[in-house]
Amino acid sequence: MALSLDSYLIRPDPHDPRLTVKVDGIDQNGRAITSAVTVERPLTLYLNAQEIVTMMTIGDHPDLLALGYLLNQNMLQADDQVTGVDYDEDLAVVVVRTAHHTDYEGKLKKRTQTSGCAQGTAFGDMMEALDKIVLPPAELRTSWLYGLTHTINQTPSLYLEAGAIHGCVLAKSANPLVYMEDVGRHNAVDKIAGWMFRNAVDPADKIFYTTGRLTSEMVLKTIRMGIPVLVSRSGFTAWGVELARKAGLTLIGRARGTRFVALAGAERLIFDLDPAKIPEETSRQRRKGSSDDD
Known part of the structure; x- marks a missing residue:
């Protein structure tokens, strides 16, 4: 299967010097080594004058992360008028400004969201929005699925450079468009949400791909x-499957090589390519996303 990275609008830059540091150590044989280690740093988010949260992040795309976080926490609505997103690198602060004060500025007290995958999500606000969303009819061709996962697995990434990272990709058919990484998968999702908001992207014909588990958080944010x-x-959680079925979301897990499992929304699948015609993944591809994310 031919590899083309031409469809990407944004993709990882694993050699960005801001995102990794070199650390000396020893390997299993006692030999001296130098290893690339992923950087994480705090970023404090304000909505107008209200401090909302401090997140741990790799630090790229702070403006998109801030917008996406507020959108996915139901603290910012799609029709809210954002008048500015200001980032101060020295203070590690990003301020999202809106034309009018929102209903959510005083709702949350300050809390620290760490890079741990189970931390800091306001499920209540997200659940409030769930019943109001009707997902569009769409299709997922298996040829798109095979082509998409192949391209993503071959794309140079910070994960392959240093590990300790999660990745999320926005795609259309078999073409990946935006590939974001971060120390927490929630951050990677939020960056894509922020990019979609800023560019007024129609989600109806899009596919969302993650290296991580299909948890309730991932399902809720996609919806x-x-x-x-x-x-x-990776695999599923029971609540993630339940929420996907309730919302009519197509949920595909364990998508590796020619294998996948659909536990919700299987009616969107169109089997248009014989899996026997798809080459098996290499051992390097199988390792990608399987240790830090499962």
Whole structure:
């Protein structure tokens, strides 16, 4: 299967010097080594004058992360007028300004959201939005699924450079468009949500791919973004499946090589390519996303 990275609008830059540091150590044989280690740093988010949260992040795309966080927490609505997003690198602060004060500025007290995958999500606000969202009809061709996962697995990434990272991809058919990484998968999702908001992207024909588990958080955020298909190399949680079925989201997990499992929204699948015609993944591809994310 031919590899083309031409469809990407944004993709990882694993050699960005801001995102990793070199650390000396020893390996299993006692030999001296130098290893690339992923950087994480705090970023404090304000909505107008209200401090909302301090997040741990790799630090790229702070403006998109801030917008996406507020959108996915139901603290910012799609029709809110954002008048500015100001980032101060020295203070590690990003301020999202709106034309009018929102209903959510005083709702949350300050809390620290760490890079741990189970931390800091306001499920209540997200659940409030769930019943109001109707996902669009769409299709998922198996040829798209095979082509998409192949391209993502071959794309140079910070994960392959240093590990300790999660990745999320917004795609259309077999073409990946935006690939974001971060120390927490929630951050990677939020960056894509922020990019979609800023560029007024229609979610109806999009596919969302994650290297991580298909948890309730991942499902809720995908639904919140209005995307009808969610795909992962990893597995499911029961609540994630339940929410996907309730919302009519197509949920595809364990998508590796020619294998996948659909536990919700299987009616969108169109089997248009014989899996026997798809080459098996290499051992390097199988390792990608399987250790830090499962």
